Amino acid sequence: MNKLLTISILLILTISAPFVGILSLELSQLLVSGSFDQNIFFELRLPRLVLAFFAGGLLAISGWLFQTLFRNPLLTPFTLGVSTGAVLGVAIVIVFGGSALYMSSLYLSLGGFIGAMSSTSLLIYFSKYLKSASSILLLGVALSFFFNASLVILFYMSSAMQTQAIVYFTMGSLATIGFFEPLLVTLASLLLLGFLYIRRFELSLLSVSEDSAKLKGVDVSYLTKELLVIASISIGILISITGPIGFIGLVVPHIVRVLYKKNSTSLLLPNFFIGAMFLSSCDLISRIGIAQSDIPIGIITALVGAPFFVYLILKR
Amino acid sequence: MIELKDVCCAYEKSILENVTFKTSKHLTVMGANGSGKSTLAKSIASLLEYKGEMLFNDIPLVSLSLQSRAKTINYVPASLQSYDQFLNIKEYLLMGRYPYKSALQDYSEADYKIVEEIIKYFDFESSKYLNSLSSGQSQLLLIAQALTQNAKLTIFDEPTANLDPKNSKIFLHELKKMMKKTQTILITHDINLAYQLEGNILFIKEKEALFFENKHDFFNTKTLKELYDVEFSISEKGVLASYE
Numbered sequence: 001m002n003k004l005l006t007i008s009i010l011l012i013l014t015i016s017a018p019f020v021g022i023l024s025l026e027l028s029q030l031l032v033s034g035s036f037d038q039n040i041f042f043e044l045r046l047p048r049l050v051l052a053f054f055a056g057g058l059l060a061i062s063g064w065l066f067q068t069l070f071r072n073p074l075l076t077p078f079t080l081g082v083s084t085g086a087v088l089g090v091a092i093v094i095v096f097g098g099s100a101l102y103m104s105s106l107y108l109s110l111g112g113f114i115g116a117m118s119s120t121s122l123l124i125y126f127s128k129y130l131k132s133a134s135s136i137l138l139l140g141v142a143l144s145f146f147f148n149a150s151l152v153i154l155f156y157m158s159s160a161m162q163t164q165a166i167v168y169f170t171m172g173s174l175a176t177i178g179f180f181e182p183l184l185v186t187l188a189s190l191l192l193l194g195f196l197y198i199r200r201f202e203l204s205l206l207s208v209s210e211d212s213a214k215l216k217g218v219d220v221s222y223l224t225k226e227l228l229v230i231a232s233i234s235i236g237i238l239i240s241i242t243g244p245i246g247f248i249g250l251v252v253p254h255i256v257r258v259l260y261k262k263n264s265t266s267l268l269l270p271n272f273f274i275g276a277m278f279l280s281s282c283d284l285i286s287r288i289g290i291a292q293s294d295i296p297i298g299i300i301t302a303l304v305g306a307p308f309f310v311y312l313i314l315k316r
Numbered sequence: 317m318i319e320l321k322d323v324c325c326a327y328e329k330s331i332l333e334n335v336t337f338k339t340s341k342h343l344t345v346m347g348a349n350g351s352g353k354s355t356l357a358k359s360i361a362s363l364l365e366y367k368g369e370m371l372f373n374d375i376p377l378v379s380l381s382l383q384s385r386a387k388t389i390n391y392v393p394a395s396l397q398s399y400d401q402f403l404n405i406k407e408y409l410l411m412g413r414y415p416y417k418s419a420l421q422d423y424s425e426a427d428y429k430i431v432e433e434i435i436k437y438f439d440f441e442s443s444k445y446l447n448s449l450s451s452g453q454s455q456l457l458l459i460a461q462a463l464t465q466n467a468k469l470t471i472f473d474e475p476t477a478n479l480d481p482k483n484s485k486i487f488l489h490e491l492k493k494m495m496k497k498t499q500t501i502l503i504t505h506d507i508n509l510a511y512q513l514e515g516n517i518l519f520i521k522e523k524e525a526l527f528f529e530n531k532h533d534f535f536n537t538k539t540l541k542e543l544y545d546v547e548f549s550i551s552e553k554g555v556l557a558s559y560e
Contacts, residue, residue, distance in 0.1 A: 264400055
């Protein structure tokens with residue numbers, strides 16, 4: 001009952017998302033080529049829905065991956081420092097990129113992607129010297145703290161305008177024009193989804209315990225590295241485009257588990273689609289909610305998701 | 317046939333040095349708390365690192381691929397623990413078939429059939445979640461998964477520690493059946509359980525492992541007194557420690 005109701009509401013919100021906004025669109029005008037309404041729909045609203053949908057799916061399955069891989073319910077896609085690496089990359093571009101550069105979103109994305117990839121490379125480089133898979137996690141947390149501290153130093157070096165630009169990036173945004181960015185995020189999310197699907201049996205063994213997987217012949221340390229690299233590439237691409245969007249990766253796996261009451265590794269696709277619809281719905285709320293202004297998406301995901309999450313925990 | 321040559325292993329506080337033995341029979345491993353019984357067992361199962369040589373049927377374990385090692389040696393922990401709350405009995409048992417699965421493919425019809433038969437034999441409810449099982453049931457489920465995995469050597473680590481007498485009896489029955497088909501190692505504190513099993517005995521005391529080819533060399537009042545520092549009386553019915 002809960003499951004059906006939740007999915008129906010999310011589905012209705014998702015489908016209606018591109019039709020609702022500050023400007024109300026005339027449905028009859030959508031099919032008239034070259035009309036103002038059609039341009040808004042195909043250049044702004046639809047790309048934004050595609051971006052939100054696949055970003056939500058990607059965030060949910062990466063949260064699901066980290067929680068399963070390390071058997072820790074508090075992990076998020078950003079635990080390994082990929083996100084702070086990306087933010088630092090963007091901040092460096094904003095502060096040192098010269099006055100003309102920080103207006104261009106392409107340069108910012110590039111900075112974010114390089115930041116995310118450097119943090120991943122560091123992680124993989126250090127992981128060669130580690131014995132257990134769970135130490136990678138500690139390493140990620142340490143990197144994350146280091147990047148955060150570097151970010152604060154950058155804040156002190158930057159002007160008020162630059163600081164504002166950095167803060168705006170850290171809050172996450174789904175604003176996009178055209179289909180280039182949505183397409184990139186779609187590919188990134190399908191890449192991770194594909195790998196996780198192929199590795200579903202191994203992940204299922206890991207969801208019991210590390211020993212259980214080893215005893216059945218799974219090469220746990222290779223698998224961990226492989227999936228971390230793929231996840232970091234996907235997340236790196238996503239963050240460089242949207243900035244970090246919190247909460248989804250943390251709670252969607254839990255929400256899905258409570259709704260479906262099945263072992264989590266059989267819930268890869270439900271995680272993807274509920275994450276996708278959840279972010280699409282939150283984006284709709286952020287666009288038409290308070291004062292009809294574009295509230296940062298990360299705030300809406302937490303504002304909507306947290307009470308629902310608490311309700312599910314209490315009801316269990 | 318399992319063979320250890322000068323094996324040294326260490327984990328946390330327990331250290332074992334130069335463990336050497338060779339057996340093709342059942343092996344019961346006994347010893348004081350913290351003496352390193354589990355450390356040895358986990359090393360044999362390649363869960364912990366060790367020095368020295370281990371061979372199964374004269375093939376070094378290190379030369380086996382992970383997949384064939386899983387088909388050769390299995391380790392059954394003292395209790396069933398799973399991070400995933402919503403795993404059910406059928407899904408758990410199917411995991412025992414993972415070493416036999418072709419890479420990237422789903423479990424085969426034959427795997428499902430083996431699991432169905434085991435479920436029927438133990439009279440399990442296949443859709444029941446692991447976290448809703450009693451300790452007796454989860455112990456049986458561990459044995460059941462070991463049966464689906466069907467390794468050539470299965471190591472049980474204190475399987476009866478959390479069991480009431482009735483479930484211990486069921487376990488013993490299943491173990492004896494398994495002993496006829498494959499090689500087994502049992503780690504236990506239960507002297508009476510050990511007394512009822514045919515095979516060799518390995519006793520671990522102060523970093524050393526003493527191997528008893530004949531179980532009657534171990535089950536006599538003099539040896540037991542030396543090893544445990546407690547008086548024992550042995551009758552046909554069993555072994556009784558004196559706590560006076």
